[in-house]
Amino acid sequence: MSQKRVSMAMVAAHAGVSGQTVSRVANGSPHVDPDTRARVERAMGELGYRPNRAARALRTGRSHTLGVVAQTLATVGNSRMLQAIADAASARGYALTVVTLGGGGDIADAFARLHEQGVDGAIVLNEATALAREAPPAGLQLVVVDSAPDDRFTVIGTDHAEGARIATAHLLAAGHRTVHHLAGPAGSFAADERERGWRVALGRRRAPEALRGDWTARAGYDAGRSLAVRDEVTAVFAANDQMALGLLRALAEAGRRVPEDVAVIGFDDIADAADYRPPLTTLRQDFDALGELAVRALVSRIEAAVPGGADGTVDPGTMPPAVLAPATLVRRSSA
The missing domain is CATH 3.40.50.2300 (Response regulator)
Structure with missing residues (x-):
């Protein structure tokens, strides 16, 4: 025996609202009070209501x-x-x-x-x-x-440029003479903006050559191997956390301590960033x-x-x- 389909009227009665309000919620209208929307959505879930998308498309276009x-x-x-x-x-x-x-x-x-x-x-x-x-x-x-x-x-x-400026300025304020940058791929708006913010923070300081990666930990490791052997490298701003992870590995293999020998900041604050070794200082994107x-x-x-x-x-x-x-x-x- 087939189960009776739950109607909008049944949802309205269960939620204590009008049928028009249920229709607005079902149609994704922004003109519904958040508390009322939550009550209607809760009623939909409790009753097992499923909107008929085909019928709604014909009705609303x-x-x-x-x-x-x-x-x-x-x-x-x-x-x-x-x-x-x-x-x-x-x-x-x-x-x-x-x-x-x-x-x-x-x-x-x-x-x-x-x-x-x-x-x-x-x-x-x-x-x-x-x-x-x-x-x-x-x-x-x-x-x-x-x-x-x-x-x-x-x-x-995200305001990538301002975030990168904050990260670079933080490293400079800690006493580093300059900050090296592990940039994202060419043509990426986010990578370009983060590189721009890094350059803005350096101001009149001569910017070191940026090394470019593809957002992956492997790219960070490959770039990190070239940075790790250079004694003048004491601070690196990586354009994302995954590249920062590869960089940390390269520095560890070269015997460079973080942050004592080289300070590292990433970007994104991915879920695992707090569990890197050491836990990663980074810019959080919401x-x-x-x-x-x-x-x-x-x-x-x-x-x-x-x-x-x-x-x-x-x-x-x-x-x-x-x-x-x-x-x-x-x-x-x-x-």
């Missing part, structure tokens, strides 16, 4: 599905951002469709695939944002994570907040889209501005 475009999900930053976006989207009743570009992916093809799947809008992560600037999608609401400002889409991200900002901005663009605007036009008065979240210095034992 929206699929309540968001796209995510990333070069790769193998990096810690991208995987954490995806999790944060998924959590924020789910809280608003949105599903996700994820497209990865890989080594030679085409951003236009990715946007075309998302169009075919009927997404309401898309979030583009990190390394893929440069491609998005070259081929912005027509008629698809877009938010990019880590990019220069652009009138064609909303930008959210990935949960970034995911929430990205989804909130995209839903705002979707809500603000001019009805019938095939080119994706958004009312300028309601367009969310670019938002930068601070990176916070977390002091541990490596610097």
